[in-house]
Amino acid sequence: xxxxxxxxxxxxxxxxxxxxxxxxxxxxxxxxxxxxxxxxxxxxxxxxxxxxxxxxxxxxxxxxxxxxxxxxxxxxxxxxxxxxxxxxxxxxxxxxxxxxxxxxxxxxxxxxxxxxxxxxxxxxxxxxxxxxxxxxxxxxxxxxxxxxxxxxxxxxxxxxxxxxxxxxxxxxxxxxxxxxxxxxxxxxxxxxxxxxxxxxxxxxxxxxxxxxxxxxxxxxxxxxxxxxxxxxxxxxxxxxxxxxxxxxxxxxxxxxxxxxxxxxxxxxxxxxxxxxxxxxxxxxxxxxxxxxxxxxxxxxxxxxxxxxxxxxxxxxxxxxxxxxxxxxxxxxxxxxxxxxxxxxxxxxxxxxxxxxxxxxxxxxxxxxxxxxxxxxxxxxxxxxxxxxxxxxxxxxxxxxxxxxxxxxxxxxxxxxxxxxxxxxxxxxxxxxxxxx
Numbered sequence: 001x002x003x004x005x006x007x008x009x010x011x012x013x014x015x016x017x018x019x020x021x022x023x024x025x026x027x028x029x030x031x032x033x034x035x036x037x038x039x040x041x042x043x044x045x046x047x048x049x050x051x052x053x054x055x056x057x058x059x060x061x062x063x064x065x066x067x068x069x070x071x072x073x074x075x076x077x078x079x080x081x082x083x084x085x086x087x088x089x090x091x092x093x094x095x096x097x098x099x100x101x102x103x104x105x106x107x108x109x110x111x112x113x114x115x116x117x118x119x120x121x122x123x124x125x126x127x128x129x130x131x132x133x134x135x136x137x138x139x140x141x142x143x144x145x146x147x148x149x150x151x152x153x154x155x156x157x158x159x160x161x162x163x164x165x166x167x168x169x170x171x172x173x174x175x176x177x178x179x180x181x182x183x184x185x186x187x188x189x190x191x192x193x194x195x196x197x198x199x200x201x202x203x204x205x206x207x208x209x210x211x212x213x214x215x216x217x218x219x220x221x222x223x224x225x226x227x228x229x230x231x232x233x234x235x236x237x238x239x240x241x242x243x244x245x246x247x248x249x250x251x252x253x254x255x256x257x258x259x260x261x262x263x264x265x266x267x268x269x270x271x272x273x274x275x276x277x278x279x280x281x282x283x284x285x286x287x288x289x290x291x292x293x294x295x296x297x298x299x300x301x302x303x304x305x306x307x308x309x310x311x312x313x314x315x316x317x318x319x320x321x322x323x324x325x326x327x328x329x330x331x332x333x334x335x336x337x338x339x340x341x342x343x344x345x346x347x348x349x350x351x352x353x354x355x356x357x358x359x360x361x362x363x364x365x366x367x368x369x370x371x372x373x374x375x376x377x378x379x380x381x382x383x384x385x386x387x388x389x390x391x392x393x394x395x396x397x398x399x400x401x402x403x404x405x406x407x408x409x410x411x412x413x414x415x416x417x418x419x420x421x422x423x424x425x426x427x428x429x430x431x432x433x434x435x436x
Contacts, residue, residue, distance in 0.1 A: 001056045002098040002139065003067030005090055009048040009112055012089035014299045016081070018280045020050040022254050023078045027052065028135040030074035038070055040137025042144060044105075044126040046119065047167070047279035047298055048112050053102065053144075055137040063094040099143060100324035106147040107154040107316055112305045113170055114313060115160040120151040121194065143327070150323040157319060160312040168195065168202045171275045171301050175246065178273065178294065182207040188232065188244035189213050190257055192223035195250035195277055200227055203248075212240060216253050238266035247274045249282035259284035263293070332390050342410035343386075343402055344379060351375050 007020060023045070031041040031052060040055040052071045056063050072083040093101050101110075106123040108115045127144040130136045154160055179185060185208055189196055192215045203211055213224040214232040224231035232240045241247055241258060249257060258274065268290065276283040276297040288295040355368045386398045399411040 001058060001060055001063040001095060002143065003054045003056055003063050004051060004093045004098045004101055005054075005067065005071045006049070006051040006093070006101065007086065007090045008050075008110060009302055010110070011091055012050075014302075016085065016089055017048065017050060019081050019085075020075070020079055021045055021047070021279045025078050026129075026133060027074050027078045028130050028133045030077055031070050032133075032135040034070035034073060037066055040130070040140045041070075041135050042126050042130040042140050044123060046122050047277070048302065049105070049110075049119075051105070053098065053140060055139045060095060064092060067094065068092065096324065096328040099146070099327045100320060102143060102147045103150040103320045103323050103327075104317070106151040107320055108151075108160065109154075109313065109316055109320065112302045113167065115316075116166050117155075118166055118194075118198070120148065120155075123147055123151070139331070142331075146323060146327050150320060153323065154316045154319050158312050158315040160316045166198060166202070167277060167298070167301060168199050170305065171248075171277065171296055172202055172206055174296060174301065174304055175273055175275060176206070179246075183209055185245045186210045186243065187212070188240050188247045189229075190247065190249040190282065191215065191251035191278070192217070192219045193250065193252065196223070197227070199248055199250060199277070200229070212244075214240065216251055216257055238262050242266040242268045242272075245272060247272070248277065249274070250277040251282050253278070253282060254280055256284040257282050258287060260286040260290050263287065263290050268292070329391055332393055332395065342408050343382065343406065346406055346408055347375055347379060 007017060009017070012020075027043045027045075028041050031043070031054060032038050037056055037058050038054060039057050042053045044051040044053070052074075054067050054070060056066055058066050068083075072086070075081050075086070076083070102123070104110050106120055108117065108119050111119050123144065127136065127141070130140070176182075182203075187203060187208055187210060189199055189203075189211060190213075192213065196213070200211060212230050212232050213220050213227075214234075214237050215223060216234075220231040223229075242263060247258070251257060269292070271292040271294075273294045273296070274283055274287060276295065279298065281297065283295060283297065287293055351371050354371060358368065389395065389398050396411075399409075402408045402410055
């Protein structure tokens with residue numbers, strides 16, 4: 001059973017999202033270690049979103065309670081955020097709703113800027129990180145791979161991807177109201193991650209020619225050489241920040257890289273703009289109090305996000321809903337696989353026993369050929385019927401029939417639940433009424 005806990009710009013205040021992004025230890029392994037009922041987990045953490053996807057080996061009616069317990073404890077340990085802090089700031093989904101939610105997220109439908117492109121890559125990286133931690137499961141692999149396929153379908157099949165802009169480009173558009181000529185701007189970029197590369201591309205599209213790079217982690221020189229830029233050494237960072245017309249920060253550092261004291265001590269006395277794309281904040285809030293400085297942070301950028309393009313969004317949501325329905329149908333069909341496998345194993349073992357006896361009588365070749373053909377014919381209808389019933393959400397009927405007719409209990413432990421008493425029993429394999 002799939003479970004998802006989600007905190008986003010739609011449900012949680014910015015400071016809570018910032019606290020969730022400040023993790024002292026990796027969250028996925030903590031969730032996975034909650035108990036044997038946790039089969040796998042993937043954590044998606046971005047500047048405007050925190051989500052934990054968990055694959056649980058529990059009955060559906062226990063998924064919410066078990067998922068919340070696993071997520072809450074891991075979040076408390078890794079970030080210090082308690083269950084009380086999350087109350088009213090998260091959304092919870094289980095079962096079929098999980099796929100629709102993730103597919104919608106991956107397609108940019110739940111982003112600050114509807115249709116923005118970065119989220120698709122972030123979803124893929126979340127799965128890669130879970131693989132590195134060894135916390136994925138076959139169902140989570142299937143879920144996230146289908147999410148990527150759906151995102152590509154939305155991008156190629158609607159105008160949403162063409163309309164959606166990235167946070168970087170929206171920030172530059174907002175900054176553009178104060179900049180007459182981008183080609184004259186001296187820009188300092190702080191950070192060397194994926195946002196930094198996107199920022200360079202957006203700056204060059206705006207006509208910026210003078211870009212220097214600083215990396216708090218020491219990767220600035222290599223990154224600058226790759227992109228044909230110059231780098232700033234740590235000892236010259238403060239002076240470079242003061243001299244720049246525009247500073248853009250996008251690092252993963254948990255502590256601010258710029259504060260008011262750094263600018264004042266370096267002798268700032270003019271005008272300038274700082275765009276903070278970091279999560280948690282790369283720029284201390286007190287920078288906004290420095291005379292002459294304009295600060296654009298993610299919270300401010302979010303307030304200026306454009307309205308959705310309704311027609312493109314409707315078409316995208318239709319694609320998402322169709323993909324989620326197909327994902328759920330495939331999952332339900334797979335739910336009867338243990339019963340089908342057990343039935344085929346049982347029948348083939350009986351067949352092999354008869355073949356072995358025929359060999360003892362010197363009749364092996366003819367008997368084996370005839371029996372295996374007969375077995376294939378006999379298994380076709382029960383196998384097809386089992387898959388059909390599973391697709392209708394009646395996999396429990398398949399397991400019940402297997403146990404009643406053949407004495408085989410192939411039901412997974414998590415699927416054991418009290419089944420309602422049917423007034424008119426029907427054989428799940430044949431669809432025919434049974435004698436009561």
